[in-house]
Amino acid sequence: MLLRLKIFTVLFLASFALLIARLFYWQIYKGDDLSVQARQQYTKGQSIDAKRGDILSSDGTWLAASGEGWLIFAEPKRITGDPEEIANELAPLFVEDPDDRKSLLVEVDRLKDLMTRDAFWVPLKQRVDGEIKKNVEVLGIEGIGFEFAETRVYPESSSAAQLLGFVGKDDQGNNKGYSGLEGYYDLTLSGKPGFLSRESDAFGNPIMLGSSKEVLPIGGVDLLTHIDKTIQLTIEEKLSDAIENYGAKSGIVVVMNPKNGAITGMASYPSYDPKNYFDYSDELFNNPVVSSTYEPGSVFKIIVMASALDAEVVEPDTRCDICSGPLKVDKYYIRTWNDEYHPDSTMTDVVVHSDNVGMTFVGNKLGPDKLHDYLKSFGIGQPTGVDLQGEVSPKIRDKNEWSVVDLATASFGQGVAVTPIQMVRAAAAIANDGIMTTPQVVDKVVTDQGNQDIKPQEEGRVISKKAANQITAMMVEAAKNGEAKWTHRSGFGVAGKTGTAQIPIEGHYDEEKTIASFIGFAPYDDPKFIMLTTLREPQSSPWASETAAPLWYSIAEEFFPYFGIHPEK
Amino acid sequence: MKFKKYKRKDRKFRFRLPGIWMMFWLVLILFVGLQVFSAVQTLASGGEIAELEKKEAELLKANRELQEDLVKSSSLSQMSEEADELGFTEPDTIIYLGTDDFVAKLP
Numbered sequence: 001m002l003l004r005l006k007i008f009t010v011l012f013l014a015s016f017a018l019l020i021a022r023l024f025y026w027q028i029y030k031g032d033d034l035s036v037q038a039r040q041q042y043t044k045g046q047s048i049d050a051k052r053g054d055i056l057s058s059d060g061t062w063l064a065a066s067g068e069g070w071l072i073f074a075e076p077k078r079i080t081g082d083p084e085e086i087a088n089e090l091a092p093l094f095v096e097d098p099d100d101r102k103s104l105l106v107e108v109d110r111l112k113d114l115m116t117r118d119a120f121w122v123p124l125k126q127r128v129d130g131e132i133k134k135n136v137e138v139l140g141i142e143g144i145g146f147e148f149a150e151t152r153v154y155p156e157s158s159s160a161a162q163l164l165g166f167v168g169k170d171d172q173g174n175n176k177g178y179s180g181l182e183g184y185y186d187l188t189l190s191g192k193p194g195f196l197s198r199e200s201d202a203f204g205n206p207i208m209l210g211s212s213k214e215v216l217p218i219g220g221v222d223l224l225t226h227i228d229k230t231i232q233l234t235i236e237e238k239l240s241d242a243i244e245n246y247g248a249k250s251g252i253v254v255v256m257n258p259k260n261g262a263i264t265g266m267a268s269y270p271s272y273d274p275k276n277y278f279d280y281s282d283e284l285f286n287n288p289v290v291s292s293t294y295e296p297g298s299v300f301k302i303i304v305m306a307s308a309l310d311a312e313v314v315e316p317d318t319r320c321d322i323c324s325g326p327l328k329v330d331k332y333y334i335r336t337w338n339d340e341y342h343p344d345s346t347m348t349d350v351v352v353h354s355d356n357v358g359m360t361f362v363g364n365k366l367g368p369d370k371l372h373d374y375l376k377s378f379g380i381g382q383p384t385g386v387d388l389q390g391e392v393s394p395k396i397r398d399k400n401e402w403s404v405v406d407l408a409t410a411s412f413g414q415g416v417a418v419t420p421i422q423m424v425r426a427a428a429a430i431a432n433d434g435i436m437t438t439p440q441v442v443d444k445v446v447t448d449q450g451n452q453d454i455k456p457q458e459e460g461r462v463i464s465k466k467a468a469n470q471i472t473a474m475m476v477e478a479a480k481n482g483e484a485k486w487t488h489r490s491g492f493g494v495a496g497k498t499g500t501a502q503i504p505i506e507g508h509y510d511e512e513k514t515i516a517s518f519i520g521f522a523p524y525d526d527p528k529f530i531m532l533t534t535l536r537e538p539q540s541s542p543w544a545s546e547t548a549a550p551l552w553y554s555i556a557e558e559f560f561p562y563f564g565i566h567p568e569k
Numbered sequence: 570m571k572f573k574k575y576k577r578k579d580r581k582f583r584f585r586l587p588g589i590w591m592m593f594w595l596v597l598i599l600f601v602g603l604q605v606f607s608a609v610q611t612l613a614s615g616g617e618i619a620e621l622e623k624k625e626a627e628l629l630k631a632n633r634e635l636q637e638d639l640v641k642s643s644s645l646s647q648m649s650e651e652a653d654e655l656g657f658t659e660p661d662t663i664i665y666l667g668t669d670d671f672v673a674k675l676p
Contacts, residue, residue, distance in 0.1 A: 061643040068633045153637055155644035205615040229645045566665045
């Protein structure tokens, strides 16, 4: 009996020792590893996306806003049905036109290929709206899931596309703004994502006594722009009509308040749909107003003449004593656009007739050094600083690199390259009594704590008020009595200038192709707007007086009542 | 068999000592029990939190949808199309009226 008791005692003690040893192994020796594994199971960390800020027009309504989008994905290893059947069910929901058999079949093949891959997760369709998501959900297909993905909504469709830019993805798959305002203000609009890490049970419910870490996301701020929707839609419509009527390859219209640099409208053609930017060529993403350069032609004459008037090397009634015929400069001849010559023209006549010989006279009076300095003052050769991504600035020749030919051609706007926004800014200085401002699209940054004004930036006086008034008077005469007088709206105080520039191709100028422009502001004594219209290679007529000028006036006709501009008494 | 002789203890002390210890153990058991109960309740509230988070997500989704509807309804181009359909047109002629400014004579 005692022996049995002793044996049982030994066995009991041995089992107990084994248990202690096992517990020691799992709790002490393997404790750290198991703790890490357990934490991986019940601790979940996820990034919380920050809402992207909206882009608002001047009246507070939306140009671009955050919307609900979904990514539809498939888990091929969980799909139980026939991938071809599933593809046939999904394809009509994904294509734009379900009646288009060809695109439907292409989509079916694409989906089938994705669902039969040897992968755990494949994206089927991105940026899907709520309605399509609901329709797919109703099908109840095993292995098909949805992931929320913020998308952009454009209530005005493709209006102001190049001004706004678009939201794509970066290398890590995060949202990123490209081009225009979305690109320039990407950091401001993006905000900062948050993070949530906490312990959860097997059902995914949070364990309240467990550890948790939460960093709240900081939403992106909204941008309140100067863009006026009425102006924007008007210029888009008129530009589109003009492209069709005149057979132009491309065109731009820019409207700005010359007193504070506020850009109230900016349109360009061709354009793209920012919601479906991936369907378009990269070249369309650049905003030609800030990214394309061209030789401005005769619209540039107002800059050169204004410089000469300010330098007092000419007066409005100074007579041109070389204007009786073509002028020989080096081995070239400078001719007028219509080969008509006006001996003893005044400077006003030179602007009204858009006389190249007269402008060469002015350029010679100024001299290359002074002309170079004035061009720099007018911002030619420097970025304007407009708040849009992608601005370029073609350089102007250094002072000591100007030949007599360069001086002559620059005087009438050839041989010097500008961007449209540079041209508008320079002309706006004339409209603003000689003071130049920085073009600006965004007016305010709207946050939860209040609005932050982005104040207009004055860049200083470029020419005297007297010179500004003199050149304005010349522009009024040019609008009334120049080659575009047939389209001038009599009674309204418009100051304007046409420009028909030849396009340089491989070291020479094309004989037929032109860039037609008109720049003007109204009313000339208290300008409410300045506008530049440009049409590239118009087919109906190469001349700005017959293309860009009528476009300008057709838009201005809508603007006069809108801005409360009435005819002069 | 030998029996140990036990002295009879004083009657007074026999009832006090067991009472204090009982109270102590009772309080301890109650305290531990309360702790366990409270912990279980807190842990169970994780489910409620998950429900509330689900409701929050639904409300946020509804808010997003309303916001999107608002954005789309503010479209000027859409309004312009609807105005055309309803028969609104732009004026053909604008007549500017000139007026003389009348100013009251100062006293």
